[in-house]
Amino acid sequence: xxxxxxxxxxxxxxxxxxxxxxxxxxxxxxxxAAVTSVEGDTFTGTVKVKLGPIALVYNGSGTxxxxxxxxxxxxxxxxxxxxxxxxxxxxxVMLTMNxxxxxxxxxxxxxxxxxxxxxQFGRGVMQDVSDKLLGQFVSCLEARLTGPVTSDxxxxxxxxxxxxxxxxxxxxxxxxGALATPPPTAPAPTRPVxxxxxxxxxxxxxxxxxxxxxxLPILARAYWKPVAGVVGVLAxxxxxxxxxx
Amino acid sequence: xxxTQFDYVAPTSIQDALAALAEHGDDAKIIAGGQSLxxxxxxxxxxxxxxxxxxxxxxxxxxxxDGDAIVIGAMTTHHDVLHDPLVNEHAALIAKAVEHLAxxxxxxxxxxxxxxxxxxxxxxxxAPTLALGAEFVIAGSGGTRTVTAEDYFVxxxxxxxxxxxILTEIRVPKHTGWGVHYEKFVRVVHQWPIVAVAAAVKSxxxxxxxxxxxxxxxxxxxxxxxxxxxxLAGAELxxxxxRAACDRAAEGTNPxxxxxxxxxxxxxxxxxxxxxxxxxxxxx
Numbered sequence: 178x179x180x181x182x183x184x185x186x187x188x189x190x191x192x193x194x195x196x197x198x199x200x201x202x203x204x205x206x207x208x209x210a211a212v213t214s215v216e217g218d219t220f221t222g223t224v225k226v227k228l229g230p231i232a233l234v235y236n237g238s239g240t241x242x243x244x245x246x247x248x249x250x251x252x253x254x255x256x257x258x259x260x261x262x263x264x265x266x267x268x269x270v271m272l273t274m275n276x277x278x279x280x281x282x283x284x285x286x287x288x289x290x291x292x293x294x295x296x297q298f299g300r301g302v303m304q305d306v307s308d309k310l311l312g313q314f315v316s317c318l319e320a321r322l323t324g325p326v327t328s329d330x331x332x333x334x335x336x337x338x339x340x341x342x343x344x345x346x347x348x349x350x351x352x353x354g355a356l357a358t359p360p361p362t363a364p365a366p367t368r369p370v371x372x373x374x375x376x377x378x379x380x381x382x383x384x385x386x387x388x389x390x391x392x393l394p395i396l397a398r399a400y401w402k403p404v405a406g407v408v409g410v411l412a413x414x415x416x417x418x419x420x421x422x
Numbered sequence: 423x424x425x426t427q428f429d430y431v432a433p434t435s436i437q438d439a440l441a442a443l444a445e446h447g448d449d450a451k452i453i454a455g456g457q458s459l460x461x462x463x464x465x466x467x468x469x470x471x472x473x474x475x476x477x478x479x480x481x482x483x484x485x486x487x488d489g490d491a492i493v494i495g496a497m498t499t500h501h502d503v504l505h506d507p508l509v510n511e512h513a514a515l516i517a518k519a520v521e522h523l524a525x526x527x528x529x530x531x532x533x534x535x536x537x538x539x540x541x542x543x544x545x546x547x548x549a550p551t552l553a554l555g556a557e558f559v560i561a562g563s564g565g566t567r568t569v570t571a572e573d574y575f576v577x578x579x580x581x582x583x584x585x586x587x588i589l590t591e592i593r594v595p596k597h598t599g600w601g602v603h604y605e606k607f608v609r610v611v612h613q614w615p616i617v618a619v620a621a622a623v624k625s626x627x628x629x630x631x632x633x634x635x636x637x638x639x640x641x642x643x644x645x646x647x648x649x650x651x652x653x654l655a656g657a658e659l660x661x662x663x664x665r666a667a668c669d670r671a672a673e674g675t676n677p678x679x680x681x682x683x684x685x686x687x688x689x690x691x692x693x694x695x696x697x698x699x700x701x702x703x704x705x706x
Binding site for chain 1: 426451458459462466467468469470540541542578579580
């Protein structure tokens, strides 16, 4: 089953790509996602999905199988299993970014393979639910990408200034785009946008404060990859719809 | 499958239920009639540690007259709503919608508030409560608050009820003497509607003076067909007289596509069913 989602973010393609690369916590924009470990190009994590009466906890792992800097494209292969045995889901997610006169068109192609109960569902409801969650993801992403532009001079509100600088730098300095090992588990605020090329030095403190002021604190972990896993998991929700009577 | 193990408590007051909910937080799940929750538990799509049953709170049952509104307790079963004289006299659209809600067994166990808290987009109670401008009374630790139907239905399975709150009553403004009908399009009679329309019409027998139309399963929440309502005001009460207004029924809706039909099919269906519902409501 293939699902396609497209959205546009109002920043240039390089900047958007760098954001995906640099702010690994993009995946935090998916509600309920948490990465438990990252090793090389592989990550493991859990996704907690709540929708009405359903609450699923889905354990999975994913591998980042292709990343093309030139074409601004990456491919993630993720697999997961519901904690209580409601089947498995696999997802191959291809994300491509294209320049659209200053803004960036992002296309997410998801190929879902599902076993167990959720496989009894057709495309309709699945698209519906994945649209809903992807919609949240996109608004969150947009908020992060556009936030700093409008709030350059805003004073910091409700964040601790020092740790985030260090934490973000640890992630963003990874030179080849490979994911840096995440800092220890303590949550740390992360900047919403990294300037285009990964910064090799910590930014001036007031800069990071400005940026930090625009978002809620999130975990500064290197796991933009589980985007795929999350999409795959959506399928598990669908079983509910067969049970409604 | 058998549900995972859970603890169970059946408090006898709303305060006790709220206290239990506060104590167990995210691990708790409220059960009303259980007609939607139990299948979910049995399929292990949820595994709460504590299930809080509202069935022993007597104050949540039955309907009462409250001046300009009928107040229906959240734990009133569909069967009791259907046969309640107050509901039938002053909010007959609700009774019409309940009449063919699922099957008789479910109507005897399932509850009015439970179904509305569940907020299934294909559920039969959203459209009539929205159309009649019902208000939802929600109890929390800080007291009760009242939410309009427009604000109550937030999204797919999502309502204005907070994690630590309980829906206690639904206030339905009286529509005494209005012509009503709930037209439901289903493949199997007790199934979820593919599209359904709740219509309340006020007329003098030949001309419509006011109409209220709610749509089921035409989006993630129940939807009010405002364009049709506006068009029906002053319309002649004939099939041709209401046609133009009813053709606008799907305006502004975002219906799902699934194995029962795609979005365009539903949009078309909504116009046809709205016309039927309006005419039947007005006894034409």
